[in-house]
Amino acid sequence: MTQNKNTLHQFLENFIFEGKRTVVQSLQTDSRKSLPIFLNEFWTSKQRQAHSIHEISYRACFKPQLPKFFIERLTAPGDIVYDPFTGRGTTIIEAALLGRNVIANDINPLSSLLCKPRLRPPSIEAIEERLYSIYSSKKKSDIDLSMFFHKKTLSEILGLQEYFLQKKKKDFLDEWIQMTATNRLTGHSKGFFSVYTLPPNQALSAEKQRKINIERNQQPEYRDTKKLILKKTKQLQKDLTETDRAALQQISAKARFFSADARKTKAIPDSSVQLTVTSPPFLDVVQYADDNWLRCWFNGIDAEAIGKKITMSKKLEDWCAVMQSVFHELYRITKARGYVAFEVGEVRSGKIRLEEFVVELGIASGFFCEGIMINQQNFTKTANIWGVHNNAKGTNTNRIVIFQKP
Numbered sequence: 001m002t003q004n005k006n007t008l009h010q011f012l013e014n015f016i017f018e019g020k021r022t023v024v025q026s027l028q029t030d031s032r033k034s035l036p037i038f039l040n041e042f043w044t045s046k047q048r049q050a051h052s053i054h055e056i057s058y059r060a061c062f063k064p065q066l067p068k069f070f071i072e073r074l075t076a077p078g079d080i081v082y083d084p085f086t087g088r089g090t091t092i093i094e095a096a097l098l099g100r101n102v103i104a105n106d107i108n109p110l111s112s113l114l115c116k117p118r119l120r121p122p123s124i125e126a127i128e129e130r131l132y133s134i135y136s137s138k139k140k141s142d143i144d145l146s147m148f149f150h151k152k153t154l155s156e157i158l159g160l161q162e163y164f165l166q167k168k169k170k171d172f173l174d175e176w177i178q179m180t181a182t183n184r185l186t187g188h189s190k191g192f193f194s195v196y197t198l199p200p201n202q203a204l205s206a207e208k209q210r211k212i213n214i215e216r217n218q219q220p221e222y223r224d225t226k227k228l229i230l231k232k233t234k235q236l237q238k239d240l241t242e243t244d245r246a247a248l249q250q251i252s253a254k255a256r257f258f259s260a261d262a263r264k265t266k267a268i269p270d271s272s273v274q275l276t277v278t279s280p281p282f283l284d285v286v287q288y289a290d291d292n293w294l295r296c297w298f299n300g301i302d303a304e305a306i307g308k309k310i311t312m313s314k315k316l317e318d319w320c321a322v323m324q325s326v327f328h329e330l331y332r333i334t335k336a337r338g339y340v341a342f343e344v345g346e347v348r349s350g351k352i353r354l355e356e357f358v359v360e361l362g363i364a365s366g367f368f369c370e371g372i373m374i375n376q377q378n379f380t381k382t383a384n385i386w387g388v389h390n391n392a393k394g395t396n397t398n399r400i401v402i403f404q405k406p
């Protein structure tokens with residue numbers, strides 16, 4: 001099942017998606033004479049192609065089709081798949097569904113809170129029973145959240161918060177409810193606990209929310225938090241088969257979760273990982289701490305402290321310095337002939353080709369670079385590598401640099 005470099009190259013070169021052949025171009029690099037760039041639509045972007053269990057929103061997450069493409073081709077069941085920047089856990093969940101062992105890491109503790117419960121999804125009946133044993137709070141909130149939530153909704157949210165923060169040993173039912181409630185806190189439809197606001201992976205400040213409420217002439221209405229948690233649970237579990245449950249349960253027993261800096265993951269043994277599929281914090285600053293202040297408040301996490309630890313490099317040199325250390329660490333933990341697929345998305349409207357810097361970083365750490373894959377939605381035969389920078393709005397490219405450890 002595991003492919004060597006020639007077969008991977010051939011596979012990408014001969015890949016045909018809905019009649020469209022891969023365009024192969026070459027890039028002159030500092031450290032290698034020429035490197036192949038493979039351009040095609042390598043996976044469909046259609047939502048229904050992805051398992052419903054992934055549907056937890058997180059800023060800058062990738063589609064499950066991306067890790068799936070690499071996991072299926074570059075690993076066998078039982079191999080270890082790793083993500084140093086796990087986010088909502090797209091790589092981890094997809095790997096577990098495919099029967100691969102997993103190691104997750106993210107400096108933001110919200111990441112494991114959102115990912116881990118989905119490796120052990122409880123039955124809907126058990127969730128319902130637990131949920132209705134948790135009572136609303138009689139206390140007042142420590143901060144004013146009246147611009148987001150109706151009074152009664154807030155008492156229910158505070159009841160959940162007290163329950164999670166006070167319970168010393170949370171079980172998998174508690175963890176599932178905590179994840180789902182965190183996901184439902186704020187959003188732009190009646191499926192969320194809040195009045196209309198930004199989508200759930202971004203939280204407005206209290207001040208900005210007040211302004212929105214005035215502009216839209218709106219006030220928070222009551223939302224039944226328990227009903228909404230159950231509704232979201234059913235949506236997440238919609239595609240879950242008994243086979244999926246069994247696969248996830250088996251993997252969850254050995255899964256490991258860390259919240260370290262990706263440069264320092266001492267707990268991961270040398271030469272243990274077959275494949276890493278990851279996308280790092282981007283050069284253009286995503287304010288993970290600001291986006292997540294309400295989610296952090298609900299879970300008793302200090303958003304400011306986390307914000308300081310999260311890598312945010314505005315300058316390319318700084319970003320490259322951090323990622324160089326990440327690559328050294330990836331080299332240490334990757335097995336001989338194991339792979340790294342490193343996704344950088346499109347940065348500053350394509351003005352900076354981050355993927356070309358990533359090529360050099362990986363090579364400097366000792367990896368062999370297989371090439372760059374550019375996955376473009378709505379790819380046409382006439383597209384070329386540089387033309388993809390002029391994408392029409394709404395289309396998306398993923399730029400993935402693929403490495404193998406010799």
Ligand SMILES: C[S@@+](CC[C@H](N)C(=O)[O-])C[C@H]1O[C@@H](n2cnc3c(N)ncnc32)[C@H](O)[C@@H]1O
Nearest residue numbers: 060061062085087088090107108261262281311
């Ligand atoms: C682009 S997101 C990853 C999204 C992920 N691929 C997904 O599908 O959800 C980058 C992640 O890197 C994390 N992060 C930022 N700096 C980090 C660091 N130095 N070490 C580990 N994780 C870090 C952030 O918390 C964020 O979750």
